[in-house]
Amino acid sequence: MNPDTTKSDVCAMPTNLWEIDKKSKDPIKDTQHPVHSMTTFQIKSDLTGEKYIENKRTNIKENVKNNRDKITILPTDDTNRTKIHRATREDSLKLLKYSNICLFKSLKTKFQCYSCKETFFNMSDLRSHTKIHSNTNDRGFKINLKGYSSKNADISSLSCSLCYQTCNDLNVLKQHLINKHSIEFASADHMFVPFKLENGFKCVTCGEDFNSFVRLSTHMNKHSTNNVCEKCGSFFINRLSLRAHLQSVHREKKCTMCLAKFEKNYTKVKHMRIVHNVGAIRRYCTICGKDFRHSYKLLEHKIKEHGAQRLTSNCKECGKTFLSSQNLKIHIRSVHVKERNYQCNVCGMGFFTKADEKRHGRKHEDVKMFSCSYCEGKFKSKDSWRRHLKRIHDKLVVD
Numbered sequence: 588m589n590p591d592t593t594k595s596d597v598c599a600m601p602t603n604l605w606e607i608d609k610k611s612k613d614p615i616k617d618t619q620h621p622v623h624s625m626t627t628f629q630i631k632s633d634l635t636g637e638k639y640i641e642n643k644r645t646n647i648k649e650n651v652k653n654n655r656d657k658i659t660i661l662p663t664d665d666t667n668r669t670k671i672h673r674a675t676r677e678d679s680l681k682l683l684k685y686s687n688i689c690l691f692k693s694l695k696t697k698f699q700c701y702s703c704k705e706t707f708f709n710m711s712d713l714r715s716h717t718k719i720h721s722n723t724n725d726r727g728f729k730i731n732l733k734g735y736s737s738k739n740a741d742i743s744s745l746s747c748s749l750c751y752q753t754c755n756d757l758n759v760l761k762q763h764l765i766n767k768h769s770i771e772f773a774s775a776d777h778m779f780v781p782f783k784l785e786n787g788f789k790c791v792t793c794g795e796d797f798n799s800f801v802r803l804s805t806h807m808n809k810h811s812t813n814n815v816c817e818k819c820g821s822f823f824i825n826r827l828s829l830r831a832h833l834q835s836v837h838r839e840k841k842c843t844m845c846l847a848k849f850e851k852n853y854t855k856v857k858h859m860r861i862v863h864n865v866g867a868i869r870r871y872c873t874i875c876g877k878d879f880r881h882s883y884k885l886l887e888h889k890i891k892e893h894g895a896q897r898l899t900s901n902c903k904e905c906g907k908t909f910l911s912s913q914n915l916k917i918h919i920r921s922v923h924v925k926e927r928n929y930q931c932n933v934c935g936m937g938f939f940t941k942a943d944e945k946r947h948g949r950k951h952e953d954v955k956m957f958s959c960s961y962c963e964g965k966f967k968s969k970d971s972w973r974r975h976l977k978r979i980h981d982k983l984v985v986d
Contacts, residue, residue, distance in 0.1 A: 675776045676778060681770060681772065685768070686747060689713065689741040690779075696924050696926075698713045701717075701738070702717070708924065736778075737825040739780050739782060739804075741783065742791070747760065747768075750768075752767070757779060761777075784800065788800055790803060799927075808823045811823060816832055818837045819836070842859065844865070847862075871885075872885060872888060874893050897910065904919070905922070957971070961979075
């Protein structure tokens with residue numbers, strides 16, 4: 588190559604792996620290591636990828652400078668990934684446009700509309716609500732599928748919006764759109780995590796049943812091979828779940844007073860207490876300066892001593908009043924959502940807490956641990972013993 592070759596000439600050269608030497612006109616095999624190897628760099632702990640991309644750019648520039656006779660530049664895998672994602676996104680928008688897929692966000696006990704912030708306890712109500720956002724002519728293109736993460740999609744009663752043909756899943760829908768309506772798709776993937784939530788919480792992939800959406804959503808990670816944790820090998824359905832896993836499980840916990848590092852947060856707290864004599868944070872009253880170990884103690888102090896108003900939370904479903912928003916959330920999950928995450932191994936009855944399931948399990952055991960001191964009565968649970976003392980002997984037991 589002429590040493591006076593300009594930068595624009597270099598950029599105009601072919602970028603295939605096989606290049607033509609201008610003198611011999613024969614194909615030249617790249618016998619050396621590729622100028623840019625796709626396996627040279629791997630994203631390890633650099634989640635942002637900035638250092639990863641900068642290294643690639645520097646490496647390409649150096650190889651262009653040192654190998655002017657044979658320029659063999661491969662497009663970076665970042666470029667390929669962007670092109671693949673763009674195609675997948677366009678295909679996902681087509682699936683949205685030509686079907687009744689219902690996108691949503693999960694708020695643990697509620698489902699939030701993807702287009703606005705309206706929330707609902709059940710999916711059928713959310714589906715009815717989303718009709719105000721839908722327009723079959725441009726429905727899919729009004730929704731912005733940002734980022735690389737998969738989106739939650741309810742596909743209950745999935746059907747084509749062009750001919751109203753019902754489809755069992757997204758793959759059947761895609762084949763129907765290709766064969767019947769000649770709609771082209773550029774990729775084999777989509778950006779959706781499919782659920783069928785109108786009748787319970789059953790996995791659409793393996794058919795396993797769950798008592799709450801949170802457990803079903805966590806289970807869906809088992810069916811993903813796209814986002815892998817390099818620390819433990821776990822799979823996750825989207826990047827957000829992987830990022831949350833890395834932050835909570837694998838991020839090092841550093842002591843704020845020395846250079847010590849810990850894998851678990853409780854070991855860090857123990858270290859702070861023993862080594863640095865740093866205990867629980869004290870809460871101070873801004874009016875009189877008294878300090879309290881717990882927030883609820885400080886709140887009771889402000890109400891009794893300084894006349895502060897007690898903040899309450901009301902349930903919109905039944906009108907009950909609770910002293911804290913946390914108690915209201917527990918009430919909603921147990922009473923209205925009917926979340927039952929703990930099942931009896933004997934009879935299969937579900938319970939909201941582990942303590943309730945354990946208490947129920949004693950019914951299946953022929954062991955009566957609680958005895959009445961006034962008669963010969965024996966009972967399997969402490970609650971039964973309490974009720975007996977109050978009803979038969981008019982005795983009130985206070986812990």
